[in-house]
Amino acid sequence: MEKTYNPSDFEDRLYKEWEEKGCFKAVRDDDKVPFTVMMPPPNITGQLHMGHAMDETMQDAVTRFKRMQGYCALWLPGTDHASIATEVKIVEQMKKEGLSKESVGREGFLKRAWEWKEKYAGRIVEQLKKLGSSCDWSRLTFTMDDKCSKAVREVFVNLYNKKLIYRGNRIINWCPECKTALSDAEVDYAEENGFFWHIKYYTEDGKEALEVATTRPETMFGDTAVAVNPSDKRYKHLIGKNVVLPVVNKPIPVVGDEHADMEFGTGCVKITPAHDPNDFEVGLRHNLPVVRVMNDDGTMNELAGKYAGMDRYECRKALTEDLKALGNLVGTEPHVHNVGHCYRCSATVEPIVSRQWFVKMEGLARPAINAVIDKKITFVPERFAKIYYNWMENVKDWCISRQLWWGHRIPVWYCADCGAEICSKTDVSECTRCGSRNLSQDEDVLDTWFSSALWPFSTLGFPDDTSDLEYFYPGDVLVTGYDIIFFWVARMIFSGLEHMRKVPFRDVLIHGLVRDEKGRKMSKSLGNGVDPLEVISKYGADSLRFSLLQGVAPGNDTRYSDAKVESCRNFMNKIWNSGRFVIMSVADRNIKPVSEFRLSSADKWIIARLQSAIRDVTLAMNKFELGIACQTMYDFMWSDFCDWYIELVKPVLKGEDAVAADRAASVLVFVLENALKLLHPFIPFITDEIYRNIPGTEGTIMTKEFPRYNSRHAYKKDAQAFEGVMDIIKAVRAAKTELNCPPSRKVSLYIVTENKRLISANCDSILKLAGAKEINYVQSAADAGENAVAKVLSSGTVYIPMGELVDIEKEKARLEGELEKVMDEIRRADGKLNNQGFIAKAPKKLVDDERAKLNKYIELREKILAQLKSL
RNA sequence: GGGAGCUUAGCUCAGUUGGGAGAGCAACUGCCCUACAAGCAGUGGGUCACAGGUUCGAGCCCUGUAGCUCCCACCA
Numbered sequence: 001m002e003k004t005y006n007p008s009d010f011e012d013r014l015y016k017e018w019e020e021k022g023c024f025k026a027v028r029d030d031d032k033v034p035f036t037v038m039m040p041p042p043n044i045t046g047q048l049h050m051g052h053a054m055d056e057t058m059q060d061a062v063t064r065f066k067r068m069q070g071y072c073a074l075w076l077p078g079t080d081h082a083s084i085a086t087e088v089k090i091v092e093q094m095k096k097e098g099l100s101k102e103s104v105g106r107e108g109f110l111k112r113a114w115e116w117k118e119k120y121a122g123r124i125v126e127q128l129k130k131l132g133s134s135c136d137w138s139r140l141t142f143t144m145d146d147k148c149s150k151a152v153r154e155v156f157v158n159l160y161n162k163k164l165i166y167r168g169n170r171i172i173n174w175c176p177e178c179k180t181a182l183s184d185a186e187v188d189y190a191e192e193n194g195f196f197w198h199i200k201y202y203t204e205d206g207k208e209a210l211e212v213a214t215t216r217p218e219t220m221f222g223d224t225a226v227a228v229n230p231s232d233k234r235y236k237h238l239i240g241k242n243v244v245l246p247v248v249n250k251p252i253p254v255v256g257d258e259h260a261d262m263e264f265g266t267g268c269v270k271i272t273p274a275h276d277p278n279d280f281e282v283g284l285r286h287n288l289p290v291v292r293v294m295n296d297d298g299t300m301n302e303l304a305g306k307y308a309g310m311d312r313y314e315c316r317k318a319l320t321e322d323l324k325a326l327g328n329l330v331g332t333e334p335h336v337h338n339v340g341h342c343y344r345c346s347a348t349v350e351p352i353v354s355r356q357w358f359v360k361m362e363g364l365a366r367p368a369i370n371a372v373i374d375k376k377i378t379f380v381p382e383r384f385a386k387i388y389y390n391w392m393e394n395v396k397d398w399c400i401s402r403q404l405w406w407g408h409r410i411p412v413w414y415c416a417d418c419g420a421e422i423c424s425k426t427d428v429s430e431c432t433r434c435g436s437r438n439l440s441q442d443e444d445v446l447d448t449w450f451s452s453a454l455w456p457f458s459t460l461g462f463p464d465d466t467s468d469l470e471y472f473y474p475g476d477v478l479v480t481g482y483d484i485i486f487f488w489v490a491r492m493i494f495s496g497l498e499h500m501r502k503v504p505f506r507d508v509l510i511h512g513l514v515r516d517e518k519g520r521k522m523s524k525s526l527g528n529g530v531d532p533l534e535v536i537s538k539y540g541a542d543s544l545r546f547s548l549l550q551g552v553a554p555g556n557d558t559r560y561s562d563a564k565v566e567s568c569r570n571f572m573n574k575i576w577n578s579g580r581f582v583i584m585s586v587a588d589r590n591i592k593p594v595s596e597f598r599l600s601s602a603d604k605w606i607i608a609r610l611q612s613a614i615r616d617v618t619l620a621m622n623k624f625e626l627g628i629a630c631q632t633m634y635d636f637m638w639s640d641f642c643d644w645y646i647e648l649v650k651p652v653l654k655g656e657d658a659v660a661a662d663r664a665a666s667v668l669v670f671v672l673e674n675a676l677k678l679l680h681p682f683i684p685f686i687t688d689e690i691y692r693n694i695p696g697t698e699g700t701i702m703t704k705e706f707p708r709y710n711s712r713h714a715y716k717k718d719a720q721a722f723e724g725v726m727d728i729i730k731a732v733r734a735a736k737t738e739l740n741c742p743p744s745r746k747v748s749l750y751i752v753t754e755n756k757r758l759i760s761a762n763c764d765s766i767l768k769l770a771g772a773k774e775i776n777y778v779q780s781a782a783d784a785g786e787n788a789v790a791k792v793l794s795s796g797t798v799y800i801p802m803g804e805l806v807d808i809e810k811e812k813a814r815l816e817g818e819l820e821k822v823m824d825e826i827r828r829a830d831g832k833l834n835n836q837g838f839i840a841k842a843p844k845k846l847v848d849d850e851r852a853k854l855n856k857y858i859e860l861r862e863k864i865l866a867q868l869k870s871l
Numbered sequence: 872g873g874g875a876g877c878u879u880a881g882c883u884c885a886g887u888u889g890g891g892a893g894a895g896c897a898a899c900u901g902c903c904c905u906a907c908a909a910g911c912a913g914u915g916g917g918u919c920a921c922a923g924g925u926u927c928g929a930g931c932c933c934u935g936u937a938g939c940u941c942c943c944a945c946c947a
Contacts, residue, residue, distance in 0.1 A: 005909080189945090196947090214947065227947090261946075269947050278947070338945065381887095383875065390874070390943065482942085517883090519940090551884050551894075556876080557940090559883065567895055570909045581906035627885065631894070646906075730913090736901090737913040743902055771904080771912095828891075837927025838890095846890060853891085 001583060001693055005569075005576035007540025011685045014700075015129055023702055024134045026074030028471045035071035036475035037063050038456050038505070039135060040488070041143060043082035044120040045089050048127040050514040050522060050560050051481060053532040054548040057682075058511060058626060059479045060133050061549065064681040065621050066476075067134070068706035074472050076459050077128065077135035079121040081144045083407035083448040084178060084186075084344050090116055090406070106405050113406045117142065127533060132541050132684045134702070141459045143451045144408065151458035152408045152451050153425045155499055160412075160423040164360045165400070167421075169290075171280045172354050172399050173340060176298030176312075177347035180403040181356050183447055184396060185486045187340040187349055194339070197320055198266070198331035201226055201243040204251060210235065210243055211330060212270040215337055217323070218315040220245065221293040221304045223252055225271040227282055230256030232267050246328040247319070248305060255286045274353040290353050296403075298350065312350070357401035357410060357444070361494075365392045368494035376503045377493065380624050381555045384482060384510045391486050398491075400447045407445030415439055453491035456504035463499075475505040477624070482510050482555065509624045512557035514548070519559055530560055542683035543569040549682055550634065552627040571634060572686055575679070578642050579690035582668045585653050589665035591696060597663040600652075601722040601761060606645040608719035609636060610671050615709045617678050626682070633679050641671060644726065651764040669694060674707045724755060724795030725762045731791035731798055732770035738814070739789065739805045746773035750784035753777065753796025781870045790867045792818065794856050797863055812871055819864045822857050829854040 002009065018024060028034075037059050042052055059075060067073035090112055091101060101109055121142060128135070141148065159165040173182040197217045200209040210226050226243055228235035235254070242251040259282050260269045273283030274292040283290060293303045300315045302308045307315040323329035340349040369392050371377050372385050379385040401410060413428045414421055417436035422428050430437055454462070456478075460469040474496065480489065489508055496504030515521060516528040523529065535544045546568040552558045594607070613636040620629035645668075652664040673694060680687040680701050691701040728751070736743060749772050753759060756777055759766065763775055778784060784799030787806040791798040832838050832850055839847060 004907085189943095212947080216947095259947085264946060271947095276947075278945095337947095387875070387942070394944080486943095519883095553885070553887095556884090561883075561896090563896060564883080566909080570907095573907065573909045577907035577910090579906085584906070623887075625887080628887090631885070635894080642907085643911080647911095733912055734914090740901075743912065744904070768904090825891085832890095832928080835927055839927080841927050842890070850890090 001576075001580045001690075003580070005540075005573040005686070007542060007572070007685060008537070010689045011130075011132070011536075011541055014685055014688050015132065018134070018700060018702060019129075019137065021700070023700060024075075024136050025138060026072055026136045026472075028467055029072045030471075032070060032072035034472050034476075035063070035066040035073045036472045036505075037073075037075045037477055037479065038459065038475050039075060039077045040478075040480050040484070041078035041080040041141070041452070041455065042124050043080050043085055044117050044124065044142075045082055045085045046120065047123055048131075048532055050530055050532055050548075052127075053131060053544060054511060054514050054552075054558070055479060055481065056128060056131055056133050057545045057548050058509065060131070060135075060684070061545075061626055061681040062477060062479070062509075062621070062624070064134055064684060064702060065706065068677065068680065068702070068704060070705065072471075074139075075133070075135040076139050076141065077125070077133070077137065078141040078143065078455070078459065079117075079124055080448065080452060081117065081142065081407060083402060083404055083445060084180065084182075085448075086113065086116065087404050087406040088178060088344050101405065109405050117144075130533060130536055130541060132545065134684070139459065143448070143455070147461065148451055148454070148458045149408060150425075151454045151462050152446065153411045154463040155454055155495070156411055156446070156450075157423055157425050158499070159359060164364065165357060166360060167355065167357050169353055169355045170358065170397075170399075171274075171277045171351050172356050173349045174296070174352040174354060175342035175345065175347055175349050176294075176296065177345045178342060178404070179296050181354060181399050181401060182342060182349060183399045183449075185449075186343045188343050188346075189338045189340050191336055192339045194335050194337055196265070196331075196333045196335040197323075197329060198333070199246065199270075199323060200328050200330055201246065201252075201268075201270070202328075203238065204242050204244060208238065210238065210254065210268040211266045212268045213265040214270055215335060216275070216316070217319055218300065218304075218307075218312050219272045219275040219293065220270065220319070221248060221300070221307075222272040222274045222291040223270045224273060224283065224288040224291055225253050225255045225286060227255050227257040227260045227269045227271050228267060229258065229260040229262045232260070232262045234267065246323060246326060253286075253288075255282070255288075257282050257285060275351055277351055280353065292353055294350060294352060298347075356399050359398040359400055361395045361397050364494040364498055365395050367497045368392055368490065371493060371497060371503050377505065378507050380507055380509045384485060384508070384555065387482070388485055388490060392490055395490075398447075400450050401442075401444040402447055403443070404445050407448065408451055410442040410444050410446060412442040413439045414442070449487050449491055452488050453495040454499070456492055456496055457500050473500060473504075474502050477507040477509055478505045479509045479511070481513060483513070485510070507624070510555050511552070512555055515557055515559045517559060517561045522560075535562075535565055539565050539569045540572065540685070542686045543572050546571065546630060546683055549626045550630040554624060571638065572683065574638055574642060575683075575686055576690065578637070578646060579672060579676075579693070581646060582672045583690075583693050583695070586665035586669055586695065589653075590662045591666050591669050592662065594663075594666055594670045597659075597666060599663070599667070600660075601718050601725070601758065602645065602648045602765065603663065603667045604715040604718040605722040606640060606667065606671055607713050608715040609640045610674055610707075611709055611711075611713045613640075613678060614674070614707045618706075618709065621681070630682055633675070633682070637675055637679070641675060645671065647769055648762075648765045651768045655764070669696070673697070676701060677704055677707050721755070721758055722762075724793070725758060725766065727793045727795055728759070728791075728798055729766055729769045731793055732766075732772060732800060735789045735791055735800050735802075736771065739802055741802060741805055743771050746771055747800050747802070748773060749775045750778045750788065750799040750801070751775060751796050752780065752799075755795050759796070781867060790815065792860055792863045792867065794860065797867070808871055812868065815864055815868050815871075819861065819868070822861050822864060825857045826854065826861060829857065 063073050063075040173187045175182055194215050196213045198211055198213050200211050202209045223245055238254045239256040242253055245252050271279045271282050273280045273288055273290045293301055295301050298312050300307045300310050342349055412423045415431040415436050416438040418434040420431050420433040422432055456475050457473055460473055492504045543565050547565040616632045617629045649664040652660050676687040676691050688701045691697055785801055787803050788799040788801040829850055
């Protein structure tokens with residue numbers, strides 16, 4: 001093995017080998033329990049960012065863990081066509097070449113889109129591989145693959161036949177830039193500084209006027225009423241009469257409607273059913289005409305009279321000036337309001353009445369809510385269930401048609417001759433009603449999320465009853481960010497229930513966002529994004545992976561920083577070198593199962609620590625506490641194994657006793673192998689590379705069994721006793737530092753103890769690690785001679801003669817400090833034990849432990865007092 | 872308007888069934904003791920936002936307050 005950790009030496013090689021050997025492949029095996037994870041397919045709009053890196057790392061860790069535990073683990077990868085997002089990108093690209101959608105036509109555009117897909121989907125796959133993702137590439141799916149299209153049509157037709165999909169004229173969000181409808185979830189709201197324009201609408205006789213206030217005066221041409229509250233005494237008498245729409249001079253009625261809030265503004269609302277969701281409702285209640293005054297591109301249409309053709313903002317400006325001149329505009333006040341923006345191009349969306357396709361949500365939502373209430377699906381952390389409920393309970397019908405070209409085209413055909421509307425799973429060329437061949441398919445495509453919603457089963461062969469679908473569905477855990485609970489998670493749940501009659505997954509593991517060092521969202525506009533590939537090439541995939549998992553709690557955002565990755569890289573280096581040390585040290589030794597040796601107390605201690613690591617990691621993984629699992633392994637590997645056990649075992653390996661050396665070597669190998677297995681789900685490359693170099697191992701670590709907790713290896717008593725030995729070593733080290741004694745200076749130790757056997761059994765270790773030359777067992781302080789520093793421990797009192805370095809006064813002060821600490825402890829324990837409530841109500845074990853502590857501290861106090869006296 | 876999260880060491884954050892406050896980084900001291908200076912040993916540093924409450928016992932549970940962040944709805 002190379003002396004320094006250099007991940008680029010082996011990461012690609014190992015990944016290739018895993019892939020070639022089919023380690024990622026999930027093939028139905030009825031002797032195994034399936035474990036299914038569906039990758040949230042990344043958009044083909046670009047490349048992977050840090051958020052993906054975290055998302056994929058979490059899925060990979062969970063999948064590898066389960067695979068090693070013996071499950072038939074399937075992690076199914078894919079990419080998403082991302083209808084609107086991709087189309088926006090391609091239009092941008094074409095614009096640079098002086099082309100437009102119209103100029104290349106639908107066919108030409110789709111050709112470009114597929115070329116784009118080939119390029120970017122491939123790139124994303126390469127990136128996922130660099131990360132170490134253990135997904136089954138043979139199942140790689142694109143959301144516009146034939147199988148997905150088939151599923152989409154199946155579902156569309158089923159819902160259509162059940163009348164759960166309908167076409168209707170309704171208020172939708174319209175993006176004038178993308179020129180398409182958007183669903184409610186695709187609109188981002190942001191506060192903006194705007195104005196309230198106060199406009200007077202006079203009665204027909206000109207004697208009275210209603211003053212309305214609006215933030216969008218240009219919609220005025222679509223006004224078909226003015227509403228006042230029916231119980232508003234100010235205007236009640238005008239209900240049923242007409243007012244005149246300024247500029248156009250058209251009479252419109254005054255209606256009484258609760259929508260008008262007497263407290264707000266003037267209490268009069270202009271009603272524009274075609275351009276406002278609330279007004280649309282009012283319009284329905286009063287049978288008002290719906291007058292649309294804007295074109296698809298955000299310009300005004302012919303109903304805007306002389307303003308026709310103007311952009312909506314141009315018109316606003318011109319119109320308000322004209323109104324002012326006419327005397328109708330009586331006030332302009334600044335107003336901060338929430339404005340909806342397209343989530344892809346950020347243009348201000350317009351609520352517009354439009355004929356679109358919708359999914360009727362009533363009926364689909366309830367079972368989806370119940371599935372979570374009934375714990376068929378669990379959100380981790382649980383609080384996200386509330387967000388889900390809230391959305392589901394208030395969900396409106398889902399607008400699924402998009403006036404785009406890139407996507408699943410709506411499988412509905414219209415007959416030009418008889419007007420029939422034919423919804424079909426297969427392409428239709430002849431009218432089923434009149435036999436005419438004069439058919440045309442609906443121009444629109446479906447919302448991207450319509451196909452994403454089917455992902456958990458479309459990928460497995462739905463609508464066919466495939467063996468895979470039967471075996472791998474439902475999935476086990478869905479890992480994703482909280483930002484797409486509405487877009488995706490919710491829709492997968494109701495779709496799974498509706499079409500498969502089963503929930504699509506049992507757990508939803510939600511993670512937060514990866515932010516930059518300053519806590520800002522990583523974004524293109526800020527230019528603060530960090531490319532995972534660059535980090536990988538600099539530090540290695542394992543370091544990046546570990547940095548994205550360590551210290552992260554489910555659902556919480558995390559910050560990316562180079563410093564964090566660097567510290568993880570250092571950990572990798574530590575693992576690397578410990579592996580190298582073990583492999584070098586055991587080369588000439590006879591490695592046997594640890595059960596064949598009489599283990600030392602240090603051996604038992606590290607094996608006990610290993611057992612608790614196995615237990616803790618497994619528990620944490622089962623609860624998706626990846627951060628805790630990583631931390632557990634970090635501590636075990638670095639502190640317990642490297643800093644203590646390896647150091648303890650060095651003298652044994654070099655000693656005369658060959659059996660002892662074999663034993664130490666065997667324990668080293670045993671612990672290292674297990675630790676690597678425990679670490680493998682998080683850092684697959686380095687663990688495998690080291691594992692292969694351990695004598696006696698075969699093949700890759702990734703197909704080995706995950707360690708299981710073994711209670712016979714807990715060695716509770718031995719491990720605890722051994723900590724007494726460690727205490728002695730720590731105490732001597734500390735004493736040296738306190739007295740500015742160079743670590744290289746070997747000291748003599750005089751120990752008063754009742755644990756002579758334990759200490760002499762570990763004599764070599766103590767001498768080596770504490771930097772001592774001898775241990776003398778004595779009866780009292782006097783035997784240690786003058787100028788000895790005393791360390792009072794529960795395993796005994798250690799005297800360290802330091803000659804001229806000792807300052808009696810300082811030593812006294814130090815011991816008094818120690819005494820004070822011990823006294824505090826005694827007071828604390830005493831107080832607890834004198835508390836009748838504690839004695840009566842606390843668990844017995846706790847009370848006993850507290851008593852034992854008290855006795856220990858009392859003992860220490862006596863020893864320290866005696867020592868002080870002797871000075 | 873409704874809801875959620877956060878507030879713990881100088882910084883970034885863990886702390887999940889309530890039982891003596893932790894890590895990484897930074898700081899300070901001393902070390903090349905041949906696995907690792909991407910390292911080793913040691914040290915300092917916290918009224919766990921604030922105020923109440925429940926409890927024998929609260930960083931953790933309940934109520935309220937403040938600051939920050941986010942989500943949903945929406946005021947025409």
